[in-house]
Amino acid sequence: MKILLIAGHGDGDCGATGNGYKEADLTREVATLLKAQLNGYADVEIADMTKNWYQYVCKKGGSLSVKGYDYALEIHFNAIKPEEKSDGATKGTEIYVTTAEKGTTVEQGIVNAISALGFKNRSVKRYNWGLINYIKKKGVSSALLEVCFIDDIDDMKLYKTKKSEIIKAIANGIINGFALEKKANELTEACNVLAAKGIINSPDYWAKGEGYSDSNTVLLVKKFASYVRGD
Ligand SMILES: [Zn+2]
Structure with missing residues (x-):
């Protein structure tokens, strides 16, 4: 099983900001930690993190080779409206697949595992976001994860305190969803x-x-x- 992780934004586009965080930094952190967490279960590669792949592929006509991959996960953090004061509730986690995707077992597993840590479960949604649509059209299953809301105080408090559990939750969603077994190295x-x-x-x-x-x-x-x- 070969998995491609794509960290959203970057290359001059910091993405959404909130609570002292920049989305482009967080997506790179999650991609790096997730690759380590999946070590032994799958061959995981992170698409060149110096690039903003959405911009490069969908706006500038560049290409991303997904040959040989079985799954691609693009990582983002959500944002809607900066929260001034904690309301004691998270806005939560959600994940998108394209309208062409058949099953969503893996994606259900990912958001269920993240929400089990205290995030509101905004579930699996369907939308043909530029890059995951580009990848799916090349025949590779793809999803876009919005880990949680960068501009929500409660979301980011939980992200900070439970970062390693969140990474494990995403990894377990993938491991269980694809029934991956750890290979002895x-x-x-x-x-x-x-x-x-x-x-x-x-x-x-x-x-x-x-x-x-x-x-x-x-x-x-x-x-x-x-x-x-x-x-
Ligand atoms: Zn984003």
């Missing part, structure tokens, strides 16, 4: 085996799978030879 397991035998000291460094320095690689080969010899 072979490289991580191999590194743990070598660390347990004292052949490597920094399993995290080796488990990254790239960026090894020549001197560290040479050291690894020597230590492994030493282990094989039984020194």
Whole structure:
């Protein structure tokens, strides 16, 4: 399963603002944390976050390749009218799919899980927003999540205190909706085996799978030879 995350706004467009937050920053934060949360369950990529993909594709005629992806999730925060004073209630979470989308199990799961944390459930809606419509027309299921209202005091208070649970809720909506199973990461397991035998000291460094320095690689080969010899 290959998933594309798209952080809304950016590249000079900060999106909606409220309660000291800028939407473009929050969408990037959610995309980054969500990718980490889905690690092992799916191959997740975040579309280049230096870009404003809606502007680039829908206004400037640029293109976004979604070849090989099974699902694309565009992340936004909602806004309607700045709240002056807390009314003690959240405005809530909602998610959009295009009118061409058949099932909405995943999207139902996402908003249900987020609303279980205290956000009003504004449910799954249908609207052909530019970028998700562009993606759906290319044959990839897509959705646009409005996590909560950036201009609502209660929404953002809850976002701040429950950020990690919200990320887990979105991830679980995807994991359960697509019935994804966690794959054991072979490289991580191999590194743990070598660390347990004292052949490597920094399993995290080796488990990254790239960026090894020549001197560290040479050291690894020597230590492994030493282990094989039984020194
Ligand atoms: Zn937005």
